Amino acid sequence: MVDFLQALVDGVMLGATYSLLGLGFTLIFGVLRRLNLAFGPTILVGIYAGSHVGLAWPGALWAVVAATVVAAILCGIYVERCSFRALARQAPVVSMISTFAVWMQLQELVSLFEASRTMPYPSPAWLPALTVGPILLRSDALLMWSGATAIMLALFVLLYRTRFGTAVRAVADSSEAAALMGVNVSIIGAAAFLLASTVGGLAGVLIAQSQQQVTPYFGLWATVKGLTAMLLGGAGSLPGAVAGGVILGVVETQTLWHFGGQWRDLASFALLFLVIALSPRARSEPTL
Amino acid sequence: MSDYAVSLLVRIGVEAFVALSAYLLLVIGRVSFGQQAFFVIGGYAAGIATALYGAPLAVGIMVGAVAAGVAGALLSAVMAPVGGIYFAAGSLAFGELVRVALLSFHYQVPVGADLTGPAGADGFRGVRALFTGGVSATAFMLAVAGLVALTFLAIALLLRSRWGEAMRMVGEDETASASLGVRVRRVAALTMAGAGALAGLGGGLFVHYATYMEPGHSDVMLGVHSLAYAFIGGLGTPLGPIIGVALDIGLLESFRFLAGYRMIVFGGLVMGLLVVRPRGLLDEVAVHRLSRLVAWGRR
Amino acid sequence: MLEVRDVVTSYGMIQALRGVSLTAREGEVTCILGPNGAGKTTLLYTIAGILRPRSGSISFQGRELAGTSAPDVVGRGISLVPENRLVFPHMTVRENLFAGAYVRLGRDRAGVEADLDAMFARFPILKQRAGQAAGTLSGGEQQMLAVARALMARPRLLMMDEPSLGLAPLVVEQIFQIVQGLNREGITVLLVEQNARLALSIAHHAYLLEQGRIAFHGTPSEVSANEGISRAYLGIKGG
Numbered sequence: 034m035v036d037f038l039q040a041l042v043d044g045v046m047l048g049a050t051y052s053l054l055g056l057g058f059t060l061i062f063g064v065l066r067r068l069n070l071a072f073g074p075t076i077l078v079g080i081y082a083g084s085h086v087g088l089a090w091p092g093a094l095w096a097v098v099a100a101t102v103v104a105a106i107l108c109g110i111y112v113e114r115c116s117f118r119a120l121a122r123q124a125p126v127v128s129m130i131s132t133f134a135v136w137m138q139l140q141e142l143v144s145l146f147e148a149s150r151t152m153p154y155p156s157p158a159w160l161p162a163l164t165v166g167p168i169l170l171r172s173d174a175l176l177m178w179s180g181a182t183a184i185m186l187a188l189f190v191l192l193y194r195t196r197f198g199t200a201v202r203a204v205a206d207s208s209e210a211a212a213l214m215g216v217n218v219s220i221i222g223a224a225a226f227l228l229a230s231t232v233g234g235l236a237g238v239l240i241a242q243s244q245q246q247v248t249p250y251f252g253l254w255a256t257v258k259g260l261t262a263m264l265l266g267g268a269g270s271l272p273g274a275v276a277g278g279v280i281l282g283v284v285e286t287q288t289l290w291h292f293g294g295q296w297r298d299l300a301s302f303a304l305l306f307l308v309i310a311l312s313p314r315a316r317s318e319p320t321l
Numbered sequence: 322m323s324d325y326a327v328s329l330l331v332r333i334g335v336e337a338f339v340a341l342s343a344y345l346l347l348v349i350g351r352v353s354f355g356q357q358a359f360f361v362i363g364g365y366a367a368g369i370a371t372a373l374y375g376a377p378l379a380v381g382i383m384v385g386a387v388a389a390g391v392a393g394a395l396l397s398a399v400m401a402p403v404g405g406i407y408f409a410a411g412s413l414a415f416g417e418l419v420r421v422a423l424l425s426f427h428y429q430v431p432v433g434a435d436l437t438g439p440a441g442a443d444g445f446r447g448v449r450a451l452f453t454g455g456v457s458a459t460a461f462m463l464a465v466a467g468l469v470a471l472t473f474l475a476i477a478l479l480l481r482s483r484w485g486e487a488m489r490m491v492g493e494d495e496t497a498s499a500s501l502g503v504r505v506r507r508v509a510a511l512t513m514a515g516a517g518a519l520a521g522l523g524g525g526l527f528v529h530y531a532t533y534m535e536p537g538h539s540d541v542m543l544g545v546h547s548l549a550y551a552f553i554g555g556l557g558t559p560l561g562p563i564i565g566v567a568l569d570i571g572l573l574e575s576f577r578f579l580a581g582y583r584m585i586v587f588g589g590l591v592m593g594l595l596v597v598r599p600r601g602l603l604d605e606v607a608v609h610r611l612s613r614l615v616a617w618g619r620r
Numbered sequence: 621m622l623e624v625r626d627v628v629t630s631y632g633m634i635q636a637l638r639g640v641s642l643t644a645r646e647g648e649v650t651c652i653l654g655p656n657g658a659g660k661t662t663l664l665y666t667i668a669g670i671l672r673p674r675s676g677s678i679s680f681q682g683r684e685l686a687g688t689s690a691p692d693v694v695g696r697g698i699s700l701v702p703e704n705r706l707v708f709p710h711m712t713v714r715e716n717l718f719a720g721a722y723v724r725l726g727r728d729r730a731g732v733e734a735d736l737d738a739m740f741a742r743f744p745i746l747k748q749r750a751g752q753a754a755g756t757l758s759g760g761e762q763q764m765l766a767v768a769r770a771l772m773a774r775p776r777l778l779m780m781d782e783p784s785l786g787l788a789p790l791v792v793e794q795i796f797q798i799v800q801g802l803n804r805e806g807i808t809v810l811l812v813e814q815n816a817r818l819a820l821s822i823a824h825h826a827y828l829l830e831q832g833r834i835a836f837h838g839t840p841s842e843v844s845a846n847e848g849i850s851r852a853y854l855g856i857k858g859g
Contacts, residue, residue, distance in 0.1 A: 041746035068406050117590050123599045126352055129409065130552050133354075133545045134591035141584035196467060196725040204721045212670055213702055214772065215694030215723040257417065260410050268406070270710075295425050302418040309400040309411035 035167045037139025040290040041283060047176040048282020049181035051242075053236035054255055055274035056188060057229040061203035063269045064225040067125045071112050071132040073256030074139040075230060076237040079105030080154060080247045081143050083238065087155040095153055101241070102234035108139060109230025113223055121219075136252065143249055150249065156242035174241040180239045185275060188232060192271065201225050205269065231258075263303040264312070327462045331530050333570050334465035338523030339543060340550035340562035341472060342516040347551055348480070349512050351404065355412030356418035356520045357543035363389035363521020364528035364538065365423070365439055371529070372437050373430050374426035378450045382525035389521020390514045397510035404495065413541060425497035444535025447563055451529045458530075472519065476559040486510060496544065549591050555603030564602065582600035621646040621808050622667070622698075622777055627676035627686070629659075629666045636662040638832035639676065643825075644777065644810045647833035649803050651811040651819040653843075653853055660812040661703055663829065664779050667810075668700045669693035680777070683686055690847065695723045699775035701811075703767040703782045709755025713746055716754050720772030732772070739768045760791035767798060779810045784818065796822060816853040820844065828853075 054072075061069045083101030090096055116131035160172035192198035203211040204221045212218050237255070242246050261281050266273025281301060288300035339360050346353045367385025370376040375382065400411055429438035434448075439445040451461060479485050490498035491508050499505050529532045551564030573583055573590075598604060601610075622644040629637040636659045652660050665671045667678055669690040678685040680696060688696070699720075708716050717739060718725065721732040740747035741766050749757060754765055755836040763783055770778060780799065784792040792815070800822045803809050813819035820826060820840040828836040828849060836849060844850050 045391060045845050047386045062406075068409070111521075120599070123595070127552075127595050127599045129352065129406070130548060131595045134549065134588040134595070137542070137545070137584040137591075138588035141582065141588070145581060196722065199715065199725065200722060202711060202715070202724070203708055206710050208708055209670075209710060210702065210706035211719070212690050212699050212717050213668060213694075214705070214769070215691040216719075217689070217691050253417075257413070260413075264407070277601050295421075299418065299421045302414045302421060304397075305414040306411055306418060309403060309407050309414070312407070 035243035036290055037287070039168055040286040042168055042170065043174060044283030044286035045279055046170075046178040046282070047286060048184075048187055048279035049178045050236050050240050050278070051258045051262045051281045052275040053181050053232055053239070054143065054259030055266060055278045056185065056271060057233040057236065058259040058263040059266070059269060059271055059274040060201070060225045060229040060232070062263065063271075064201060065115060065117060065128075065222050066208075066261075067117060067128040068224075069112060069116070069132050069229075070129060070256055071108075071116070071135040072229070072233060072259055074136045075105050075108035075112060076233045076255050077137050077143060077247070077249065077252040078108045079103075079234045080237045080241045080251065081147065081152060083241065084152040084154050084247060085146070087153070091155070094155060094157060098238050101238050102109060105234030105237060106122065106227060106230045109233070111135065113226040117222070117226070118219075136256075138254055140249055143252075145250070152247050153273060154241040154245055154247055156245050173245075175238045177243050181236065184232065184235050188228075188272070191228075195225070201228075210315075244267025257301070257305065261308070264305065265308050267312075322459060322547055324458065327440070327458050329570060329574070330462050331465055331526075333460075333566050334462070334469050335523045335530070336547065336570065337469050337563045337566045338472065339520045339547040340566050341476060341559060342520040342523075343544070344545040344551040344556070344559060344562045345476070345488075345516040345519065345554060347548075348485075348488050348492050349509055350495070351407045351412075351509070352528075352548065352560045353412040353516070354409055354541060354544045354548070355414075355416035355419075356516065356547055357539045357541065358416040359389040359393060359517040359520035360524040360527070360543065361419060361534065361536070361539040362392050362517075362524065364524030364534040365445055366521070367525030368445050368448040368534060369428070369438065372448045373432060378454050378456065378529060381450060382522065382529070385525030385528075386518045386522040389524065390518030392521075393517020394510060394514035396517070397513035401506045401509040401513065415617045416539060416544055420536050423536035423539065442536065444533055444537075445528070446533040448528050448532050448534070453534070461530060468522070468526070471547065472522075473559050473563060480497055480559070484508075489594070548562075549587075550603050553591060553594055555598075555601030555607065557600065557603045557605040557608035561601050561603045621681060622810065623677075624663075624667070624681045625677045625679075627663070627666060627678060628674045629662055629671050630674055636734075636832055637666065637673070639851075640829070640832070640834055642834060642837070644808055645825065646808055647803070647806060648824035649799070649809040649811060649822050650825045650827070651813055651823040652827045652829055653813070653816050653819065657769050658829045659688050659832045661781055664700055664781050664810070664812060667693070667779065668698065684807055691723060694775075695774050697767070697774070697776035699725065699770035699773045699777075700779045701766045701770045701781065701783060703785060705759075705762045707754040707757070707762050707769070708763050710753055712751050713754055713765055714750045716769050717746075717772050720769030723773055733747050735772055735774070739771065743768050760794065763787060763791070763795055764798070767795070767802075771802070775807065777808045777810060779812075781812045782814060783811075784813060792818065820854075 057072055079101040082104035083097040086100040089095045112132060112135050116128050116135055120128045120131055156173055160176060160207050162172045163170040163175065192201060200216045200221050203214065203216055204218055208218050258281065262278035263274050265277030265280055281304065284304055285301050289297045339356050343353055362384035366388035367381045370384040371378060371381035396415060400408060422440045426439050427441050429436040429440060437447045471591045487503045490503055491505050495505050539611050550569065551562040553568060554561030554563065554565035561567055569587060573587055621628055621671050624640060624642045626639045627637055628635060628639055640663060660793050662671065666673050673686050676686065680698065685693065701822055708719060717736055725732055745761055746765060746768060749761065755761065757765060783795050796818055799809060811819055820843060823840050826837065826840055828845045836846065844854065
């Protein structure tokens with residue numbers, strides 16, 4: 034029972050970052066109706082940039098955060114230009130293929146600069162761990178959860194309480210009607226992309242400080258987590274992405290506790306697969 | 322012919338099967354990021370048949386193709402009605418599922434003095450039927466090339482047949498083709514099985530040439546590359562994916578000065594091409610023009 | 621108020637508008653009749669700045685409009701209630717109305733809030749449904765929402781594309797009463813409508829658009845007096 038609770042708490046904390054990844058995915062997919070599979074790799078580049086800055090200036094945590102987010106945003110702009118704006122007139126599937134081409138490039142870019150396959154990432158070591166009854170709250174996990182929750186709150190205020198947010202959600206709901214209301218659809222698309230990259234970069238900081246290291250495999254990992262969180266929540270729903278991320282996190286940590294490490298990834302892929310197999314929406318959606 | 326040239330040609334041939342497999346699914350309007358799974362399933366099954374149970378090389382490769390085809394048919398039970406991004410995401414999940422599952426797949430039996438067979442993360446080593454059978458690398462390369470040519474012809478004929486017409490209709494608009502009497506789910510299921518078998522054929526050939534296969538061969542990048550090959554070479558003809566493979570492996574890989582930058586160049590090439598020719602070099606229009614040119618030449 | 625002169629708009633190779641000229645006078649209801657595919661929606665989208673005309677001019681209150689982007693057109697006082705209503709289905713009724721005021725949401729928050737109350741007073745049903753997702757509304761309620769949403773931008777010219785489409789006769793009557801009421805309050809209306817009899821009943825001036833050209837124009841009584849037109853669009857009885 035304690036094991037179950039501990040895994041549940043760990044899962045919620047981990048899931049909060051998956052929610053962030055899912056929100057990034059949803060922002061782009063909701064507004065542009067196109068899938069950005071290079072989302073994970075853009076964050077990967079951000080984390081590597083942060084890692085290098087951390088090695089060059091040990092202790093300058095803010096610089097690490099800034100480098101991570103800025104690099105992720107720069108990569109996001111690159112993806113938006115090459116795979117979305119340049120292909121706006123083509124079928125959505127063409128954009129999706131193009132984002133995979135960018136993925137290859139970003140992955141190679143990272144390996145050009147890496148000193149070793151596994152790079153260290155600094156974390157604030159001064160934070161204490163908490164124990165609540167029998168449950169242990171690790172400091173890095175707590176930071177992950179509180180950081181992700183704060184970012185999500187800020188994001189939801191931005192999306193549900195501001196003029197910009199109204200425009201973003203209007204475009205996601207019906208871009209034609211939004212244009213008739215005087216919303217500049219292409220600018221909102223680019224802005225949503227930037228916002229998603231920022232959220233992704235921040236999620237990257239939170240995840241990397243918890244794992245304290247990063248491998249090139251992170252790109253695929255983040256894309257799969259974000260995609261799963263988004264699809265679990267019903268593709269395009271912002272609150273759905275949050276819920277999807279938490280469910281994914283809990284399923285992973287429960288599998289980890291009860292079955293062991295090698296089953297964890299299997300469980301998350303199986304979950305994504307099951308959602309698609311069982312979702313009525315997947316069956317009704319026409320091909321891209 | 323140098324050993325390097327032979328190995329390059331074998332690789333082109335092997336990946337051509339995975340590229341054609343992805344192409345078949347594109348014809349019915351499905352983007353798959355998971356064809357690498359069938360490549361590995363085919364490779365493991367073929368290796369088990371020859372290395373563990375002593376099947377002849379040709380039979381082993383057939384077993385691999387059939388096993389991957391069956392896997393494709395099983396997957397289609399779930400995925401045949403699914404389209405769009407859901408199919409793409411589902412195939413990605415399936416590919417990774419197979420890779421992760423193979424990491425803990427152990428199936429070893431004593432062959433001679435050693436234990437042979439899939440050994441989890443260490444992969445499946447000691448698939449030596451090619452060498453014990455005394456087949457030279459050049460002969461094997463020629464056999465692979467012949468198989469690619471045969472497969473190309475078979476797909477070209479298929480696409481011209483009534484079946485191919487149905488596949489293209491499903492790719493254009495499922496609702497419309499269903500209203501015209503096309504059994505959409507059956508077309509999708511059979512295409513998925515066929516695509517699985519093609520990738521599995523490639524896997525069976527590869528495992529015997531390389532003598533080993535490991536879970537890492539189910540890397541999503543293989544699946545993505547095979548998709549990209551179709552988009553480079555062109556969606557208008559099954560020759561497109563083969564040209565795509567030849568361009569990437571034959572051209573880019575042989576430019577040694579690109580070492581370390583190959584993916585950046587290749588990715589950039591694909592990106593640029595998608596802007597200029599979103600359906601590849603030999604798209605439907607180009608194929609139509611070429612065939613008219615040929616017909617005019619014959620006159 | 622609105623002057624359209626020799627406007628040509630094409631989709632790729634196809635010319636949808638082949639030199640259309642019309643005038644919508646201030647304070648009047650101008651209606652555009654015509655068969656499916658005549659280019660009526662294309663004309664409204666061209667005025668709204670969603671489509672760009674290949675040639676010709678559109679002037680609004682004496683200033684050129686052709687080539688202006690959609691946000692600027694809305695800002696200058698022209699709103700479109702699109703065909704099939706196009707409400708934001710997953711946003712609430714209240715959020716839909718806020719979205720309608722998008723162009724002035726940044727600088728006039730208080731005015732927008734006041735207009736929101738005014739809309740709820742004019743359309744009590746929308747107030748009842750304020751927190752409900754717009755996609756769950758009935759067709760007539762969605763049409764009212766679409767009108768109210770367009771009004772939130774404080775337009776001087778309201779363009780309406782087939783407001784009666786798919787609605788029950790009683791609801792259609794209600795919508796047309798609303799349109800007439802808005803016009804009496806001083807809003808100029810440009811109306812595209814299949815239901816010619818109903819449209820002519822509230823219009824001051826009518827245009828007939830056929831195959832991308834204006835085939836006829838005049839007052840409603842002149843339209844009714846024309847035997848060919850009344851046979852084609854009003855039924856034989858009208859002739």
